[in-house]
Amino acid sequence: MNIDDESETAVRPPPPDFNGSALEIFSIIEQQPSRSALYLDIDGTLLDIAPTPEAIVVPPGLADQLAALAAKLDGAVALVTGRSIARVDALFEPHRFPVAGLHGAEMRLPDGGLVEPALSSAFLAAKEELRARSKDLEGVIFEDKGAAVALHFRLASHHEAVVGALMQQAAASTGEHWALQHGKMVVELKPARSGKGEALERLMGTAPFRGRYPIAVGDDLTDEEMFAVAAAAGGAAIRVGDAAAPTAAHAWIGSPNELRRLLASIARQPEGK
């Protein structure tokens, strides 16, 4: 995983929840921050999974650590998430990072430029139908994300099948421009012509990400697309959580907490270390 012949392997002992290759990948950032770019998923990767979308906790100091890390990488740190950009900004305020939101359907580029999906009347009608129908399903959480919508069944797994059927109906009513995205105890409807892989490609072609060694970190099905793009570009992918999950990632980290510890330690490193 070295980006050139001068790269060295890490010398300090690995934290308990890392496998060796994850540590090696992250040592590239420490050794050559000006040649590295980091693409981070949020839920289940940077943040621990919570019972509901609103219950997530951003640990004190994390936003500032990410900002310090971004400064070290000349701004080449992006958040690539299923959340909306507005929600990401609220989570990590006062900082504003480059973001691929709604699984890549909306983007804020490093120069602040926005890419926003068009809404259709069919999608808006389907969203209102889902909002109404989900009220009858105790424990199912309706999440309105603007140009995407999710039904969560984490608190009501017995409703998984009916949630799946409702989302199928919604997808059928919105036509080819909208598609289902399955995630952790959730089914979402989002713009079809988008994905984290395409989002990564776009960011990778944009300064300050352009020409850098891409490292993608995620935990979920939707992250596999960005893993494939990072790998195809000669970079690396790291999966957080379940080590047994089928994945295109090169390495594994046990938990969001372990990832945060590692990122904090890189953010703290003095220049040139």
Ligand SMILES: O=P(O)(O)OC[C@H]1O[C@H](O[C@H]2O[C@H](CO)[C@@H](O)[C@H](O)[C@H]2O)[C@H](O)[C@@H](O)[C@@H]1O
């Ligand atoms: O791409 P990500 O940043 O991983 O976002 C994926 C989805 O994350 C959120 O849902 C997930 O996390 C919730 C909070 O931990 C959890 O309650 C839920 O079961 C998970 O599916 C978010 O609510 C979605 O909008 C994101 O698409």
